[in-house]
Amino acid sequence: MKVMYINNDGGGFADYINVSEGTTVEKFFCENMSGREAQDYLIRVNRQPVPKDYVLQENDRVTITPTKIEGAAV
Amino acid sequence: MKDMKKLIQIANIVQTALVNLHKSQYLQLLKQIRDLSSLLKRLSIEAKKLGFALSRDWSLAADRCSHALTSVLDELAYVSPRILQRSKDPRHDVPKLAFLVQELQQLQLEFGQIAFSKENKSISVTTESIALGDVYLGPFSIELQLDRLPELYHHSVYRIVALEPHPAACDIRVTHPHVSDEKLCEGDGCLAIRKALEQGRLCDFFSLVNSILTNYNSGSPYVSLDNWEGTACYECGYTMSSDDIWHCSYCDYDYCEECITSCICCQEIVCTGCSVECEYCGDKACHNCLGKCSECDSTCCIKCLENDICPSCKEEMETQNEDQEQTKQESQEHNLQTPSTS
Numbered sequence: 001m002k003v004m005y006i007n008n009d010g011g012g013f014a015d016y017i018n019v020s021e022g023t024t025v026e027k028f029f030c031e032n033m034s035g036r037e038a039q040d041y042l043i044r045v046n047r048q049p050v051p052k053d054y055v056l057q058e059n060d061r062v063t064i065t066p067t068k069i070e071g072a073a074v
Numbered sequence: 075m076k077d078m079k080k081l082i083q084i085a086n087i088v089q090t091a092l093v094n095l096h097k098s099q100y101l102q103l104l105k106q107i108r109d110l111s112s113l114l115k116r117l118s119i120e121a122k123k124l125g126f127a128l129s130r131d132w133s134l135a136a137d138r139c140s141h142a143l144t145s146v147l148d149e150l151a152y153v154s155p156r157i158l159q160r161s162k163d164p165r166h167d168v169p170k171l172a173f174l175v176q177e178l179q180q181l182q183l184e185f186g187q188i189a190f191s192k193e194n195k196s197i198s199v200t201t202e203s204i205a206l207g208d209v210y211l212g213p214f215s216i217e218l219q220l221d222r223l224p225e226l227y228h229h230s231v232y233r234i235v236a237l238e239p240h241p242a243a244c245d246i247r248v249t250h251p252h253v254s255d256e257k258l259c260e261g262d263g264c265l266a267i268r269k270a271l272e273q274g275r276l277c278d279f280f281s282l283v284n285s286i287l288t289n290y291n292s293g294s295p296y297v298s299l300d301n302w303e304g305t306a307c308y309e310c311g312y313t314m315s316s317d318d319i320w321h322c323s324y325c326d327y328d329y330c331e332e333c334i335t336s337c338i339c340c341q342e343i344v345c346t347g348c349s350v351e352c353e354y355c356g357d358k359a360c361h362n363c364l365g366k367c368s369e370c371d372s373t374c375c376i377k378c379l380e381n382d383i384c385p386s387c388k389e390e391m392e393t394q395n396e397d398q399e400q401t402k403q404e405s406q407e408h409n410l411q412t413p414s415t416s
Contacts, residue, residue, distance in 0.1 A: 012269030071252030
């Protein structure tokens with residue numbers, strides 16, 4: 001099934017991707033953000049915070065935004 | 075701002091701003107294509123010149139035309155791929171009003187409330203109070219200026235306003251290690267912020283900016299947290315802790331130990347600006363311990379001056395006196411040796 005995935009990490013990315021039926025948010029994060037800690041990100045599904053065992057549905061909108069981004073001086 | 079009607083009005087303004095942004099992208103592409111068109115015209119002119127030169131067997135002229143053609147072709151080779159890339163850049167549809175209303179509603183949920191200024195055409199949210207390390211910076215207002223969205227690729231389109239300013243001691247414009255003059259240096263967040271704004275994902279935009287403000291990159295701040303507090307040296311701007319401050323009693327400003335000295339005569343602490351170098355000994359003295367030589371008008375410390383005369387003039391005077399004495403003596407001796415002629 002397809003979900004809209006918006007990844008605000010790095011260069012930004014917004015597109016539909018295929019996920020297996022029964023995929024939880026936790027599993028989705030591990031597959032698409034491997035090596036990263038979930039606690040360092042704001043994870044929203046359909047604009048709402050959801051528990052990690054929430055099962056994704058067709059056309060859900062998943063947004064992952066880092067909470068720690070390094071700024072700089074020009 | 076829970077009024078749905080107000081949210082729709084704001085969403086409408088946001089949508090208009092995004093339409094203008096998209097239009098500006100196409101206008102930029104159009105400008106580049108027109109520049110490319112000018113280059114092609116130049117190419118055509120140079121080619122005609124080359125043809126004319128060849129028809130007259132003017133080999134030197136043909137050489138020059140060939141060089142000119144190469145120059146234009148080089149420029150074309152540089153410019154064309156960029157225009158092509160820009161024309162292929164993915165274009166996102168302007169989001170629908172319903173989408174933007176949802177964005178505003180989510181923004182309210184994430185940040186508590188949003189503020190809209192009709193006058194400035196801006197949307198603002200307030201962060202929580204931010205403290206990085208031991209340094210309290212206070213809350214900030216992130217103000218997105220919708221009228222400026224078309225300038226997204228050239229200027230910052232939002233401001234970071236410190237609501238309880240606690241700027242760096244050495245530079246009041248720096249209210250956050252990564253904010254100067256209300257402009258955020260986005261660092262790693264630059265691309266994601268731009269994409270979020272292009273696509274009208276307002277909540278993502280404000281969340282990303284918030285993520286930068288609540289994080290400290292010690293590798294590249296405008297002012298590091300280590301140098302945040304303290305007093306800035308009036309001379310060089312170096313930030314000092316209260317234990318390292320030197321005070322000049324003449325100008326009443328604070329200085330670091332590099333910019334301070336003591337008077338060679340009275341030992342009073344004085345800044346390099348309030349001290350003067352003795353023209354004779356070269357040491358620094360305060361204004362109270364300086365005087366002028368009555369002979370040569372040079373400025374000297376009171377240690378060097380004797381009866382208002384500097385050592386150089388004194389030495390000169392003594393030499394002159396000695397010379398006069400010697401001349402007088404020689405004259406007397408000569409008078410004694412020469413017999414009277416009467």
